[in-house]
Every structure is written in structure tokens, then in C-alpha cells.
Amino acid sequence: MNLLLLGINHRTASLELREKFAVDDPKPLLEKLLRTGDILEAVLLSTCNRVEICAVAETMEVGELSLRSFFGRSIAPDHNSFTELDEAFYCYRGEEAARHLFRVASSIDSMVVGEPQILGQLKEAYREAGTSGACRSKLSRVYQMAFSAAKRVRNETGIALRPVSVAKVAVELALGVFERLDDKTALLVGAGDMIDLALQALRSSGLSQVRVANRTKGRAEELASRFNATAHDLKELEVLATTSDIILVSIAGKEPVFCESLLRKVLINRDGRPLFIIDIGVPRNVESSADDLENLFRYDMDDLAAVAEHNEMERRGEVEIAERIIEQEVTKFREWISAQGFVPIIQSLRSRAESIRQKELNRYLNRMALDPQQAAQADALTKGLVNKLLHEPLSKLRAPGEDSEDLLRATELLFALDRPATKISFSDPEEE
């Protein structure tokens, strides 16, 4: 199969260039690509970190040229710098293309290794191509293999277990203290972007009750309305902290908002319930001496970054295991491709044997006066003979091995079979 993969990603192209090639609706583009006639099947993936086309072409050379020209002329017709584009492009063929696709699906090629979104994006791209008729049996099989590789990587490695973004780390830590977040109350002190991100991550983990306190109540009300929360004044801080379980604080000011004495009072009134504080303010908004207080867990920006870095390092260790899994899956791909080469020969051999059987059987039936039952028995007998005779050679042909090509030639020679015009052609995977 002439499998090609051409594209740009976060490693090869700047954000500015990637923005120009971002595709909102791939369907019309795929239809246009298939109309060129050089490309038989294609899937277009467009995310913030990559734009890639995976395609099956008539021939590798023409297919690659066609894809390159399509990228430049159809996806971003306004882009004039072809030199820049050529430098940013990568193109993989055959097994290399499959390997790259498997790595992308398994999130090994992502900017944040192990992030789960890419698999969903890839599945969406595959579905879109399928509904527009651009992805059929051959490419579909390759994508199924990619999804299977991604599933194995996710199940057999710890690549996705450790969060690496500061916001997700905050959630991981909160879940180290609390069993669940849906019955907990969070207090946000400040209304900056970091607070926003951390709150989004906490919300997606089930946190339901949120309060926002800020110096400017208007800004607090704005954030509160976005997250279905209540807005408060900073003067209520002690009462709010006493009745909250998680505090996210990031507010401008030289003096800490939560000093040790205030937190001591808060903890006394909490009857031993733990308090988890994420201090993402610079300079810090919570006195570090508060760490000594019982039932208080305080993490500042440096602590969160250290945990994130540690998780990133652990993920890198998992990448090696993931790469081994990918290689195993690429081997399966290779075997599948190799098996596809024998399909026409096997079909040819079978049809040859069947035609001889039919011919000889008919001759025999014409000569002998057999009743229908005897004719059926003769039919079954000859079928059994042919199947038994062919079983061993066909099994040998199907099994991948170094001598596969020799066997193929020998079979053609011995049985006087015609080799098909295209060496490797695909049958429908569903039929297999």
C-alpha cells in the first residue's frame, strides 16, 4: 500500500505558520483532494499543534507531490513563502508513516506527552473523513491499528497517569487530601488568569460550590457569574475560609492575604477538617510559616511546578515502554502489508484448484449415471481433497517470514499462476 503522511507540527513550524494552516472543516478539502485522482483515500487532522494528512496514493512520488501542492494551494492559499513551508514539512512513507501515526495517536509525539485530547481529535478526524467518503477500507484499517496502539500504550504504561500542567497538579493534590470534590467548597481569592485555569481544572473534577472574593467586587462578580459562584468582599475572608475546603489564592499585593495567625484561627473553628490552599500569587499570598499548622496543606507556585516537573520526568521513563509497544504494532502493520501481497496469489491458486476440480467432477458426472445423493458425495469428496491438499501450502504462504518472497515466486512457477499487476493490493479488512 502506498501510505503517505505529510504535515507540519509544533516541532517543525511556528505557531504563526500553524495558524495559517489550521482547518475548521476538513470535508470540502478532502473532497477536493480526492478529485485530483492521485490520492485514493485521506484523513486530515488539524489541531493547535499539528496539521497532517495521512493518505493512500496511487504512487508514492506522485502522491507526495500532490499532497505538497495541495497543502500550499488549497489549505493556505494566502501563504506565499514556499521555502518556509518546505522546511516545515515532514513526509513519511509506508512503514514510517504508520509509525508516526501510531506515535501521534499514543500521544508520544504531543507537546505534553501523555495528554489525552489527541486521541479524541484523531478519532474525530477519522470519523469526518469516513462520513465524507475519503477514508475507506485501507486507510480505515491503518487507523484502527493506530487506535489499538494508543489503547495499548494507555493501558500498559503509566504515560497518562501523572498530570503535568500546574492546574491539573492542583487537582491531583486536592484529591490526595479529599476523597471527592463534588461535596467540597472552594474559595477563590483574586480573579486572575491562573485562578481561572485552576478553577476550570477543579470544576472538571466535579467541584460544585465556588465562592469568589476580590478587592474589586465587580471583578469578583464577573468571575462568579462565569462559574455560577457567589461574589464576596475580602473583609469576609476569615468566615469564608472557615467554611471552605479548598482555597485558591492569587492576588496582587506585597503583604500576604493569609497570615499564620489568621489561618490558626480559621483552623480552630474548622473542628479538625483539613484545609487545602493553592497559593499561585507572586509574591506569595500565604505565609509559608503556616505550613507548620496541623490540618493545613499549602502549595505555592514552586511546589506545584516541582510536582509537575517530577511527573514529566516519570512520563519520559514511560515513553521508552510506549516506543516498544509502538514497534510491536508497526511489526503487525508490516505483517499485515506482507500478508496483503499474498492475497491475490492465494485467491488465484484457490480459483485455479476450484476450476480444475469443477472440470474433472463434471467430466466424471457426465460419464457415470449417478443419483443426486451420489453426486453430492462425489462433490464433497473432491472438495475435501482439494482443501486438504491446499491447506499446508496456503498456511505457509500466509505465515510471514524471510523466505516469503521465494515462496511466492515458487508458488507462481509451480502452479503456473499470473502475478497480479500491482504487487500489493488491499482486500477489504472487513472481508478478512
Added chain:
Amino acid sequence: MYLVAFLSCTLGVLQLFPRGLQLSAWLLGAGSFFHTLSLYSLHYRDPAPSLEEPVLVFSLVAWVVSVASCLFLARGRLAGLVVLVSPIAFSAVSLVIIRLPMLESGEGAPHAGWSHLHVLISSAGIGLLGISGLAGALYLWRHRDLKKKNPHISSFAPSLEALEKLGLLALCVGFLCMTFGVLTGLFWTQAVSGKFWSYTEHGLATIFTWVIYVSLLVGRLGMSMSSLKLSIGSFVGFLFLLLTWLGSEVIR
């Protein structure tokens, strides 16, 4: 099953097999099921071994621990518990298998009713208070790591809140069993020696441990004792309980 649960859990904790923790919970459940069958089958052994045999008591305790752990596992993120529970259960079952041909017969033992009741209820008490102690130990470990901003070391362990709930529940039920165990022990003593109380090391140590648990429960339920102190108390209480039980066996 217990051994495989332990191995699976260990691999899960070390992140060599990410699904190990989940799988170990199922394996522990399967182990508990077969453990139940094996304990039940002892009735049909001829002659049936005495329930007072220390290895059988150990096996009963381990059975209570593993069954209770399975029940707790069903309701919360507590998979990390298996790493502590499964080796205990495995060693208990192995000991019984090794010692089984040498166990004394329990048939014809005087006052078997009280002794059996005492052994069964006390085993349940020791098992549950054991879980409370293990939960306390895990709580202290997790608490220390979270305080030291080093949360990945004990990340396999359940959350502090889950451990606290588990510890308190096991402590309450375990304490009730222990109290009934003490009462049945008194009746057993009365049936054997004619008096309810004698100043033995076992009796004194039991009362001392019982007082520790009473103070823990009063402190927690009546005086809002902090989770950290409760965990320390549960752990220390269990050490005393072990000392009481094992100590009396050594003296015997």
C-alpha cells in the same frame, strides 16, 4: 490469589503495571472467597482442629481483614490498601497450610461454646482494629508526604479523607467486637475457673488496650480529636493489641 494480589498491587504501586491496583482488588476478593471456603471446609476435617490454635486465629483475623477490605474497596478509592492487606492474608493462609497436620483436635474441649464465641468475636475485633491501624499508618505516611510537598511517593495510597473515614468506621465496629470479645472471654474464664476475673498478663493487657480505644473514641466523637492524632492513636492501639494477643500466645 493473595500472593498474586500482592504482586499485582506492588507492580501497580511501582507503576510497572498501571492496572495492577485495580486488578489486585479483584484478586483480593477472589482470595477472600476461597479463604472463606477453606475455613468452612475445616469443619469437615476429621478430627476438626481446635479454634484456639494460634495459626487458625491468625487465619480468621486475616480473613476478617481481607473481607472487610473488600467491602471498603467496593465503596472508595482505597486500592492502595491491598499492598498491606494481601501479604498478611497470604502469610496467614500459608501458615495454616504448613501447620495443619500438626494442629490439635478441638473435639471434646470443655466449654467449647464460650471459647469459640470468644475466638470468633475477638478475631473480628483484631481484624477490624488492624484495618484501623493500617489506615492510620497509611494516613501518617500520606500526611507526611503531602506536608513535605512530596506527594508522589505515597500517591498509590487513598486520600487522607478516605483513610480517616475508613479508620474511624473500622475503629468503631472493631471496638464493639473487642468489647464483646472481652465479655465472652470473661464468661469463658468463669466457665473454666469458676470466677470471672483473674489477674493474668493477658487480662491486664486487654483491659489496658481497651482503655486506649475508649479514649480514642471519646476523643474523636466527643472532643473533636484531629485526624492526625486519631491515626497515631489507632496505630499505637493496634500495636498494643498485637502485643496483647501475641504476648499471651508466647506466654502460653
